[in-house]
Amino acid sequence: xxxxxxxxxxxxxxxxxxxxxxxxxxxxxxxxxxxxxxxxxxxxxxxxxxxxxxxxxxxxxxxxxxxxxxxxxxxxxxxxxxxxxxxxxxxxxxxxxxxxxxxx
Numbered sequence: 001x002x003x004x005x006x007x008x009x010x011x012x013x014x015x016x017x018x019x020x021x022x023x024x025x026x027x028x029x030x031x032x033x034x035x036x037x038x039x040x041x042x043x044x045x046x047x048x049x050x051x052x053x054x055x056x057x058x059x060x061x062x063x064x065x066x067x068x069x070x071x072x073x074x075x076x077x078x079x080x081x082x083x084x085x086x087x088x089x090x091x092x093x094x095x096x097x098x099x100x101x102x103x104x
Contacts, residue, residue: 006089007035015101025057027065028098032090033072042080047072050082054094062095
């Protein structure tokens with residue numbers, strides 16, 4: 001599946017537990033495997049993934065709480081972040097797929 005700015009080849013989504021009930025709404029952890037052109041400074045031969053924590057408020061409004069870009073295989077955290085428009089695309093993707101998480 002391809003988004004306008006991010007090319008996501010695979011993804012997983014998991015609803016995070018809040019055993020103490022501290023957080024309002026629900027939190028989801030997404031792992032987005034992304035394809036990056038060889039000419040891009042982010043390119044890594046092993047590939048990349050973006051770990052996204054997405055919050056969905058009780059009223060239905062969602063947002064990306066945090067994200068990090070990591071190298072596949074080594075799990076090395078890269079010192080890059082998504083640009084604002086890419087972050088908006090990731091948020092839209094998460095909003096569309098949060099319902100696929102198993103309830104915990």
